[in-house]
Amino acid sequence: MRLSRYFLPTLKETPSEARIASHRLMLRAGMIHQEAAGIYSWLPLGFKVLQNIEQIVREEQNRAGAVEMLMPTIQPAELWRESERYEAYGKEMLRITDRHKREMLYGPTNEEMLTGIFRSYCRSYKELPKLLYHIQWKFRDEVRPRFGVMRGREFLMKDAYSFDIDEAAARKSYNRMFIAYLNTFARMGLKAVPMRAETGPIGGDLSHEFIILADTGESAVYCHKDLVDMPSPGLDVDFEGDLQPLVDERTALYAATEDVHDEDAFMAVPEDKRLSARGIEVGQVFYFGTKYSKPMKATVALPGGAEQAVHMGSYGVGVSRIAGAIIEASHDENGIIWPMAIAPFKVGIINLRQGEVATDAACEEAYLALVNAGVDPLYDDSEDRAGAKFSRMDMIGLPWQLIIGPRGLKDGLVEIKERASGDRQSLPLRDALNQLQDICTVSV
């Protein structure tokens, strides 16, 4: 993509309303545009990031055996009356009345809706288990939205729902999602620690939150240090096999959010292994048994003919929130530092002297070569001065920069700069292109 054709409205000055790094940088890098408190448009650069996150989530859900579908944003109130959550949910639920005076709502979550779908079609234990998910916008009318997309009112979320015959079977579904989440976050370059958590308004008695450690985290968390660097299970996990040992390995050590923190248990952790920090929740898994299936009569026939309410779980990943969370976990004073898997473009080409024949030609050659290699670089072909281009490229955080100017070309050289380390090397254009192609092909 040529910058001159792109829509990248970067800001030199920081909008006054943004207080934390990710919010500031998302506004400055032209990723998002605020429409109202907690409601944002996703501009092209931000949208690419969002899609990259979404795609990784989708691939890992599919790998774990979940099946994608799509439910609407608007739901009828009746469904929520059945579970008695229509009144219980309170003002966080955005309620809408249509032209026929029917009560509707903008969905804050979809347990009721999918339970409704399930009971319409599934009558026998033979149809279990089922594990379905969708990626959809949701709305919770937070009293006080803040931190940009990390705590917006409208947010993009992946939520999966499992239906099983009993608790033992439900736990297997729970484990699938648990393992899938570890791989999902690892692929995004995040170190997410599963921690025991409160079940909240969704209800149930088994739940883990997946937490990214960051100084600006929303809540205090406590865990055993070894959990932070424990490697992810890996993409070759056999989801049809027994996942319990993998889950046990990660739940044996102490890890809890402040809501369920047990100081005595934490003190049992060796002192040099105790980690108390702040964290950002990027995912949560719940098992809640028959909380919805019972009142909503989602039952199946057992082999003997008796009716049994299905055991359910739900599993969320905050897709839009992760965009902010990654920046919180990965930035410096110059701007964002995208992990390779999430970066909106993997390579940025900087033309240091737009209009100078040899420089333009070299940039053009580099651009076309990378495009043809499937790399999708962002080529800064603007008339801006070198300094402005360096600053902007650093701010938007593309992992690799290819810097081409007359000074280097005189000796037949260009520069490659790695955003994360700041390391630069001078080399012939051919070599630079080969190197960038290798890097981008291997890690994608």
Place this chain on the structure above:
RNA sequence: CGGGGAGUAGCGCAGCCUGGUAGCGCAUCUGCUUUGGGAGCAGAGGGUCGCAAGUUCGAAUCUUGUCUCCCCGACCA
């Protein structure tokens, strides 16, 4: 929802106390010079001062109401 703060040019702000034809920096446009870390000089364009009432000869400025945004807390993915 309790407490606090702010709405003046695209962005960041001053002016308000003490009413009298609306300003600064950045950005934008034009010209010249410059050209490897957010350039310099000269010139230009752009605002019914959130909205609505009221006081006054006269309101960005004073009064009342209202809307929106932000911060702290409670709540939450």
